[in-house]
Amino acid sequence: MATIADVAKLAGVSSSTVSYVLSGKRPISGPTRTRVEHAIRELDFSPHAGARALATNRTNVLGLVVPLRALETNSATVMEIVAGVLTAAREHGDDVLVLTDEDVADVHRLAAGSRVDALILMDVERQDPRLPVLAALRQPSILIGVPSRTRELSCIDLDFAAAGRLAVRHLAEHGHTRVALLGASEAAIARGANYAVRIIDGFREEAGRLGVHHAVVPLEDTYPQAAAAVARARAEVEGLTALLVHNEGALPGVLDALARDGLRVPEDVSVLAVSPTRLAAHLPVPLSVIDVPAVEIGRTAVAMAVDRQQRPMAAETRLLAPRLLEHGSCAAPPVP
Amino acid sequence: MATIADVAKLAGVSSSTVSYVLSGKRPISGPTRTRVEHAIRELDFSPHAGARALATNRTNVLGLVVPLRALETNSATVMEIVAGVLTAAREHGDDVLVLTDEDVADVHRLAAGSRVDALILMDVERQDPRLPVLAALRQPSILIGVPSRTRELSCIDLDFAAAGRLAVRHLAEHGHTRVALLGASEAAIARGANYAVRIIDGFREEAGRLGVHHAVVPLEDTYPQAAAAVARARAEVEGLTALLVHNEGALPGVLDALARDGLRVPEDVSVLAVSPTRLAAHLPVPLSVIDVPAVEIGRTAVAMAVDRQQRPMAAETRLLAPRLLEHGSCAAPPVP
DNA sequence: GCTCGTCGTCGAATCGCTTCAACGACGAGA
DNA sequence: TCTCGTCGTTGAAGCGATTCGACGACGAGC
Secondary structure, X not given: OOOHHHHHHHHOOOHHHHHHHHHOOOOOOHHHHHHHHHHHHHHOOXXXXXXXXXXXXXXXXXXXXXXXXXXXHOOHHHHHHHHHHHHHHHHOOOEEEEEEOOOOHHHHHHHHXXXXXXXXXXXXXXXXXXXXXXXXXXXXXXXXXXXOXXXXXXEEEEOHHHHHHHHHHHHHHOOOXXXXXXXXXXXXXXXXXXXXXXXXXXXXXXXXXXXXXXXXXXXXXXXXXXXXXXXXXXXXXXXXXXXXXXXXXXXXXXXXXXXXXXXXXXXXXXXXXXXXXXXXHHOOOOOEEEEXXXXXXXXXXXXXXXXXXXXXXXXOEEEEOOOEEOOOOOOOOOXX | OOOHHHHHHHHOOOHHHHHHHHHOOOOOOHHHHHHHXXXXXXXXXXXXXXXXXXXXXXXXXXXXXXXXXXXXXXXXXXXXXXXXXXXHHHHOOOEEEEEEOOOOHHHHHHHHOOOOOEEEEOOOEOOOOOHHHHHOOOOOEEEEOOOOOOOOOEEEEEOHHHHHHHHXXXXXXXXXXXXXXXOOOHHHHHOOEHHHHHHHHHHHHHHHHHOOEEEXXXXXXXXXXXXXXXXXXXXXXXXXXXXXXXXXXXXXXXXXXXXXXXXXXXXXXXXXXXXXXXXXXXXXXXXXXXXXXXHHHHHHHHHHHHHHHHOOOOOOXXXXXXXXXXXOOOOOOOOO
């Protein structure tokens, strides 16, 4: 591989001049600049990333911690966030080092070894064991999800609590008074996955305030378990007329279960989903949905990370306001 | 951050000694070793990745190019491959830099800048524009998928042609003589995605050899388009009794379409899927399946990449033999 | 005509690690 | 007792970039 010295020799200048041509940090005369640029192309030179990192103490690499679970479970939300991070990072000239959340020590290893300029963590839990590590790092970190204590860390996420409230309000406006939230998997709730618990809080709060009978039922993403969850919801809320479903993988199973029970959407039961809108294309019937703007979350996380590399900034928690898109799966409850 | 010199000073040795303790490349006496290890822990020292890369010309980073399309489309196969790569890489002590396939120049940028020790490319096409670039690199690269010309590059994939043949044979053994392959999306076939076209070749070949009436119909992954594809297959092959479905995202739509047509599986129509086995959990009925061993493909790609970093090795194409798992969705055709 | 500031370029120091050649101590073999 | 090897350790030379201070040339201002 060609080095900056090779380029300098070929162009008949010193290597610092080549460096300044590359960075533009000092003025370089027209002729010199062209000679250097020629030499660069001639030798197909590109600067050694390690050497640059050593000299500048910047790597132009962002660390992204993805939940391995989600990769296997094939969660559309997670994938869209990753896609958002990847494309936004490239737009800023950064690369992305991806890590799974299997080994808590990895985060420290990356940061301490100056491998990354900043870290983005997905799927943060309410009490996340990684937070103390992050708080002690030199590099900024951005959390996707909101822990109980932010510890001066920056967060970005959909405002799931507001989404829960919005959903109840929407159903109540249609006249529903007996509703259920089919939520995340039992495991997700148990470990305190923040998207899982925050929407439950919002849902319960608003239902309580509006005097709506309600239940919260965890939901797994296989067909039989989805059917079981629907049955349980109908048992817990007598005369149930509406469902809020916050589990993208289980949506087909829920719809299938309703169909088997002879319940039409929305004539017999209204269904509102919380998921990335794009997912609707993969469902048998169009569903009204509270959008999870996953790509935007990923992009915003990158923007926040990039900002904080340039100059230190105060921690900030950004909660995106939920938007509801009607596709006709919510209507008035049937007259009994 | 602490440097190796800080550690050396604290331990009362030279920095080369610290380095040798770390690498084990020279014998170090017991007492010295303990003092050094103590100092390392005391200062929470971890070596600067850039400096190390500069000195050794190794980064311990693998580059992985994922199809952006697939992230958005949420393809289970792609995610499993990524998961396999990620976990296998960590087991080898490597990190993974993930890139999308949006910008062909990225591959060259990573390699030329010595950012990665090796590259793994997913979703290689039959005529892939990135191959000439790869062939010219110093670093080894591993293709997931098999292009028309391998150009001395190493490849790994499921033997999709064999999978196509195996499928036809399996259906023929059950007595089917009128079958269709519902394949990848039109776009995937058009761009020459190698998994898409290779299975078609194998399917056609074996069907021809066994005298089985057949058709190949592209398949998109929305419900209405899946229904259209089923209709088209039934129109093209009169008296159709079996389907081979090679499109994981469209499977629910295909099953739904069959159900709407009043066709039971397997009494009226046999269905065989080509997909990662795990996906079956997300289907309404169990399907017999030719497994796409996605995690294993990812792991193998890493192993091949690691091997080739240590010593130069000849290019090699590994095709994994397809395995068929029966789950009862294939039976004898109905008597007319 | 002299001085001063600006512009363009250069040389050298620096970043933090690895590794090679060298060297002292010490034990074994003659 | 002397020599030779081995073992453990060190100092210094890279690796390939960035960046700071310095310096000559040249134009402007007096």
